[in-house]
Amino acid sequence: xxxxxxxxxxxxxxxxxxxxxxxxxxxxxxxxxxxxxxxxxxxxxxxxxxxxxxxxxxxxxxxxxxxxxxxxxxxxxxxxxxxxxxxxxxxxxxxxxxxxxxxxxxxxxxxxxxxxxxxxxxxxxxxxxxxxxxxxxxxxxxxxxxxxxxxxxxxxxxxxxxxxxxxxxxxxxxxxxxxxxxxxxxxxxxxxxxxxxxxxxxxxxxxxxxxxxxxxxxxxxxxxxxxxxxxxxxxxxxxxxxxxxxxxxxxxxxxxxxxxxxxxxxxxxxxxxxxxxxxxxxxxxxxxxxxxxxxx
Amino acid sequence: xxxxxxxxxxxxxxxxxxxxxxxxxxxxxxxxxxxxxxxxxxxxxxxxxxxxxxxxxxxxxxxxxxxxxxxxxxxxxxxxxxxxxxxxxxxxxxxxxxxxxxxxxxxxxxxxxxxxxxxxxxxxxxxxxxxxxxxxxxxxxxxxxxxxxxxxxxxxxxxxxxxxxxxxxxxxxxxxxxxxxxxxxxxxxxxxxxxxxxxxxxxxxxxxxxxxxxxxxxxxxxxxxxxxxxxxxxxxxxxxxxxxxxxxxxxxxxxxxxxxxxxxxxxxxxxxxxxxxxxxxxxxxxxxxxxxxxxx
Numbered sequence: 001x002x003x004x005x006x007x008x009x010x011x012x013x014x015x016x017x018x019x020x021x022x023x024x025x026x027x028x029x030x031x032x033x034x035x036x037x038x039x040x041x042x043x044x045x046x047x048x049x050x051x052x053x054x055x056x057x058x059x060x061x062x063x064x065x066x067x068x069x070x071x072x073x074x075x076x077x078x079x080x081x082x083x084x085x086x087x088x089x090x091x092x093x094x095x096x097x098x099x100x101x102x103x104x105x106x107x108x109x110x111x112x113x114x115x116x117x118x119x120x121x122x123x124x125x126x127x128x129x130x131x132x133x134x135x136x137x138x139x140x141x142x143x144x145x146x147x148x149x150x151x152x153x154x155x156x157x158x159x160x161x162x163x164x165x166x167x168x169x170x171x172x173x174x175x176x177x178x179x180x181x182x183x184x185x186x187x188x189x190x191x192x193x194x195x196x197x198x199x200x201x202x203x204x205x206x207x208x209x210x211x212x213x214x215x216x217x218x219x220x221x222x223x224x225x226x227x228x229x230x231x232x233x234x235x236x237x238x239x240x241x242x243x244x245x246x247x248x249x250x251x252x253x254x255x256x257x258x259x260x261x262x263x264x265x266x267x268x269x270x271x272x273x274x275x276x277x278x279x280x281x282x283x284x285x286x287x288x289x290x291x292x293x294x295x296x
Numbered sequence: 297x298x299x300x301x302x303x304x305x306x307x308x309x310x311x312x313x314x315x316x317x318x319x320x321x322x323x324x325x326x327x328x329x330x331x332x333x334x335x336x337x338x339x340x341x342x343x344x345x346x347x348x349x350x351x352x353x354x355x356x357x358x359x360x361x362x363x364x365x366x367x368x369x370x371x372x373x374x375x376x377x378x379x380x381x382x383x384x385x386x387x388x389x390x391x392x393x394x395x396x397x398x399x400x401x402x403x404x405x406x407x408x409x410x411x412x413x414x415x416x417x418x419x420x421x422x423x424x425x426x427x428x429x430x431x432x433x434x435x436x437x438x439x440x441x442x443x444x445x446x447x448x449x450x451x452x453x454x455x456x457x458x459x460x461x462x463x464x465x466x467x468x469x470x471x472x473x474x475x476x477x478x479x480x481x482x483x484x485x486x487x488x489x490x491x492x493x494x495x496x497x498x499x500x501x502x503x504x505x506x507x508x509x510x511x512x513x514x515x516x517x518x519x520x521x522x523x524x525x526x527x528x529x530x531x532x533x534x535x536x537x538x539x540x541x542x543x544x545x546x547x548x549x550x551x552x553x554x555x556x557x558x559x560x561x562x563x564x565x566x567x568x569x570x571x572x573x574x575x576x577x578x579x580x581x582x583x584x585x586x587x588x589x590x591x592x
C-alpha cells in the first residue's frame with residue numbers, strides 16, 4: 001500500500017486539513033474554525049489521529065500557515081507564527097505542537113509559498129523556477145519561487161504591503177491597513193473594497209466602477225513584481241479574483257503600464273497565459289501542503 | 297604561476313576592462329569610451345590581446361553589461377544586448393564577439409547582478425544568499441541574488457521601472473523616463489535630479505531640499521523591495537549615492553514607512569548595517585566580473 005500524506009492550510013478564519021496523495025486522491029478533507037491556538041490545534045490533532053485510527057495513517061505532514069511566520073529551519077522559533085495582529089496567535093509554536101502530538105516529520109511554510117508549490121507540482125506553474133502566487137481575498141498576500149526555491153530571504157515576502165500610486169482626487173478612500181493606510185493591501189484587499197463601496201466586493205456587479213479601480217491597483221502591483229522579480233508567470237487567486245471581469249482588465253492595464261519596456265513575448269504577446277488564475281482553483285494551498293509533506 | 301582572469305564592466309558611457317585575480321591583485325585597469333559596438337569591442341579586444349602579449353594572459357573573462365541583455369544560457373541570443381534605446385547597440389552579440397576574438401571561456405550577466413557577485417565574493421554581502429545591489433547614477437538599476445543565485449527569471453529585474461507614490465502637489469516634475477514618465481528611475485535618477493533642480497545632483501549642497509525628496513523616493517522603492525524579495529541586505533551605490541546625507545535620510549524613511557511591520561532585528565534595530573554602501577566602492581562591478589570569470 002502506498003503512503004498517505006497530511007496537509008494543513010491554516011487561515012485566519014478556518015483551517016483546512018486533508019489526507020491524501022494528490023489532486024486525484026484526496027481521501028478526506030475537513031474544515032475547522034480558527035478560534036484560539038489551543039482549541040484549533042486540539043481539533044486538528046484529533047482529526048489526524050481519528051484518520052489514522054480509520055486506516056488513513058499519514059507518513060508526514062505539510063503546513064501552509066497564515067503569517068507572519070518563521071520559515072528558517074536554522075532558527076530557534078522555526079515553524080512559529082510570530083507577531084500577528086490576530087489576538088492570541090502571536091508566538092505560537094505551530095510546527096512543534098504538531099510534531100509532538102503526531103510524532104511524524106512536519107514541513108512548514110507560508111500559505112502563499114505552499115500554494116505556489118501546489119501549482120508548481122500539479123497546476124499552472126509546472127516546470128517553472130521563478131513565479132509568483134498571489135491571493136486577493138480578505139487580505140492580500142503573495143509568495144512563490146525564485147531560482148527554484150520558495151521565497152524566504154530575511155523573513156519572507158509581505159507583498160501586500162508595497163506602496164503604489166494612489167490618486168486621492170480619484171479615490172479619496174484612505175486605505176484599510178492598520179500599519180500603512182494605503183499600501184497595496186490597504187487599497188485593494190476585500191476589506192478595502194467593502195469599506196470603500198459599502199458592500200462586499202463579491203456582491204458588486206461586473207460593470208461597477210469598483211473593478212476598474214481594483215484592476216488599476218493590482219496592475220500597479222504586478223508591474224512592480226514584474227520589474228523586481230521578473231516572474232515567468234503570475235498566478236492570482238482568492239475571493240476577489242472570482243470576479244472574472246478582473247483578469248482582462250488587469251492584463252490590459254499591465255501592458256499599458258509596462259509600455260513595451262519588458263521585451264518578452266510572454267508579456268507582450270501572451271499575457272493571457274502570463275497572468276492567470278490557479279489551475280487547482282481553491283485547492284492550491286491544501287494540495288501544496290500535501291506536496292510539501294511528500295518532499296520530506 | 298597562478299591563473300589570471302579578465303573582467304569587463306560595460307556601461308553606457310565607458311567600458312572598464314581589467315586583468316587580475318581579486319581586490320588586492322588588479323594587475324591592470326583601463327577605461328574605454330563607449331562609442332559604436334564595432335569600435336568599442338575592437339578596442340576591448342585589442343586591450344586583452346596586448347595584455348596577453350605583455351605576459352598578462354587571461355584564462356577566462358567575465359562580462360558585466362548594461363542592458364537589457366539576454367542572460368539565459370539556453371537562449372539563442374544569450375550574451376546579447378537586446379532592445380536598448382542606446383543608438384546602435386540593440387541586438388549586439390557581446391558574448392559571442394568576445395569569445396570568437398579571444399578564444400577563451402566567457403561568462404556574462406547584467407552589470408548590477410555582477411556587481412552583486414563582487415560584493416558577495418569580497419565585499420558587504422559575504423555569506424548572504426538573498427540580497428540586492430542597487431545603483432543610482434545617470435540611470436537607476438538593480439539586481440542581486442535570491443536563494444543563492446543571480447536574479448534572472450523571465451528576463452532579469454528592471455527595478456528602476458517600478459511605480460511608487462508621487463505627490464504632484466509637492467513635486468510637479470513629471471519624471472524623466474521615456475517609457476513611464478514618473479516611475480522610480482523617472483523620479484529619482486541623476487537625469488531626473490538635474491532636470492528637476494536645474495543643476496547636477498552631485499553639485500547640490502547637503503542641506504538642499506532635493507535630498508529629502510530623493511530619500512523619500514528611494515525609501516518607497518526600498519520598502520517595496522523589502523516587502524517583495526525580503527533581502528538580507530540592500531547595497532546602494534552609484535554617483536547619486538555619493539552624497540552622504542542620503543543614507544541616514546533613507547534609513548529613517550524606510551523605518552517610518554514600514555512602521556514596525558517587518559519583524560526583523562536587521563530592519564528594526566540594525567538598519568545602519570542593513571542599507572549600506574558597497575564595500576568595494578566603485579569597483580564592485582569590475583571585481584564581480586573577475587569573480588565571475590574565476591567561477592567558469
